[in-house]
Amino acid sequence: MRQTPIIAGVTQVDVASLGRAAKAASSLLARATTDQKNRALIRIAELLELRRDEVLAANRNDVEAARARKVEAYFVDRLTLTAERLTGIAGDARAVAALPDPVGEWFDETRLPNGLRLRKRRVPLGVLGVIYEARPNVTIDIAALAIKSGNAVILRGGSETLNTNRALVGLIHQALAEAGLPEAVIGFIDDPSRERILELLRLHEYVELIIPRGGASLHAFCRENSAITVITGGMGINHLYLDPSAELDKALDIIDNAKTQRPTVCNALGTLVVHREIAARALPRVVARLGAKGVTFRCDPMAMALLGELAPGVLAAGPGDWDIEWLSLVLGLKVVDSLDEGLAFIRAHSLEHSDGILSQDPEAITRFLNEIDSAAVFVNASTRFNDGGQFGLGAEVAVSTQRIHARGPMGLRELTSYKWVCEGDGQVRA
């Protein structure tokens, strides 16, 4: 059953038309059943396997073009799809199908003194605009989350993955059509020029939310040019504060995990802030354990004095080092005289992504939780948990470091709004 005229998103570069079609498609999708949405998601997973060769062939074109431009190896790696990676991506789509449907959920029910029954009901946002870079798995992940949350989306992927994305979007459109949903639910800007991004940012008539997944310059570009709310995030300069009361063995496990388990991501540790009372005991052990894994250290003068030339990777922190998102095996070490100084240091340098305290002192913990206002604050746990999957949301479109609409991991629920439903039997206002 076809419910709306199909816009062939894959060859469409008129962004306003994509927006209009997405808006119309979103109101049909908003009323789709959970079963219908899940059928589309499961069909996407199946088609990723059935049409694997076609997707891999398209991807080879992108990979070869990237190699010809002599880009760095890590970039080629991120870009490259394999049969195994496709199976993983198909699994992501099936996982989203298995999540509860947020749309239609009732909450915040009250009975007003005049007898009116007042409730809220969760509804989709409408149309999202997502601007992202090389990794082709994002195309399927975002499409799956959008479909399940009842939102249409306009995708603008990186030029380096254009061929891969064309194949993936074609496959998504096939799945949508087979599930009886309009293909325009997933719009695709098939033109890598920056002008098309500008056009997307002006479509406030159709698009409710812009999510740029990229670096600071993409964020700034969107904020400066968008007539639509922009949710940014995905960047973190994260701290752990080591209190004198901490259980040191557990604390070392957490510091190690937060720094080394996956150093290239936004919830990895940036700077360890150490109270001077525990610094002489803790710092040599931190350096020995993490240094053995290839971590190098940027130290303030006090940490430097305590560590001396213990390890070859122990360096004095340069000016500005506390404000760098390392995304690599570099760890800042800062010694403070008091909890107050530690809190002030964290407030001054955090990007309000993920910050934590390692302590057994309830008073210090309470002060940390009161006074550090990051998207996620941790007590005796790794900052690496700030993630939609880890927090039980199932998946995420982004980790927001803004305060408007949603903060931290944004899963299905965070892609919704609500309407007030007020039921009476004749009530009028006095």
Added chain:
Amino acid sequence: MRQTPIIAGVTQVDVASLGRAAKAASSLLARATTDQKNRALIRIAELLELRRDEVLAANRNDVEAARARKVEAYFVDRLTLTAERLTGIAGDARAVAALPDPVGEWFDETRLPNGLRLRKRRVPLGVLGVIYEARPNVTIDIAALAIKSGNAVILRGGSETLNTNRALVGLIHQALAEAGLPEAVIGFIDDPSRERILELLRLHEYVELIIPRGGASLHAFCRENSAITVITGGMGINHLYLDPSAELDKALDIIDNAKTQRPTVCNALGTLVVHREIAARALPRVVARLGAKGVTFRCDPMAMALLGELAPGVLAAGPGDWDIEWLSLVLGLKVVDSLDEGLAFIRAHSLEHSDGILSQDPEAITRFLNEIDSAAVFVNASTRFNDGGQFGLGAEVAVSTQRIHARGPMGLRELTSYKWVCEGDGQVRA
């Protein structure tokens, strides 16, 4: 106790400095106790009474200047403060003091399989920017809501109330200082030029949310020029759908109330959509009852045919009449052949503020609640209830018709964000 250097907002026109000071003040206010915030609010109420003559004298300057410009009487009326109105405004501030403090509230607690305890904690947004027009009571209302929700705010009132606002902001600053809170919590742009608004809209480094309270052109100006999320609302073309199953007496009470109880506001009724099966019975009664109160009618051809020249105010609807926010005693009358046609009509013309159904048919009610996606939808109740006070929020800064962050009445809770708090005893990510 002074916690931060005071910026004399009243004489300050450097908007960036106001923003910087408001940001610094907001982080102190975020940690203020409920008692301290309430003391500031109650002191504002007291000072409105103690310094009444001073405020009224300042207001007389504004009123005389407005009269000299020969503005319309309703405008002078909105602008004018009296001893009685000041007492009412003081009561508003006391009412906000009596509301529960949203800041620090814990919610959404879960225990993850690895033992981590995960909760959310409500935190203030930070700094708000509110741009509004003539009515001076807004200055106190917004300041009171901001203080209670732990947010600093930068106010930009209309040029017509500049003297009154200077007096009111001076009084707010006195109350803040006496409560030990920084005066910069309430910043005031003491310069009515549009350039200052533009400067405010660019302050994304300090300001989290812009709320323009005004007409469509102010909304568009903010959306086009803001690097900050803009929440708009306060405009409604609202519908009631009269189903054949409705209890007609109750329905007439609701229609009357929604249209006439206060026709100049955004939740008043715009168009009555009547199923043809009940139209012949209902329309003459609607016209007789509301016509007696001075309502005139804009009718589609079928309503016109049914009503004939029954009353002098019964006119044929002109092109575009279904898309006008009347804000006056004008009511559109539209007859439809089916619920489907009624739903489609409402979707086409509603501004998604307040729409309702008058019906005793559960199936029709369910379809209406599923398919009409306005900020508030009503069943057998007046649209006039879409209001923060009526919905039990105590007060509101705006009624949002956007879908991002908050929809419908925005009270104290809607001026907050949250942080994730994750507590463990050594958990690391696998």
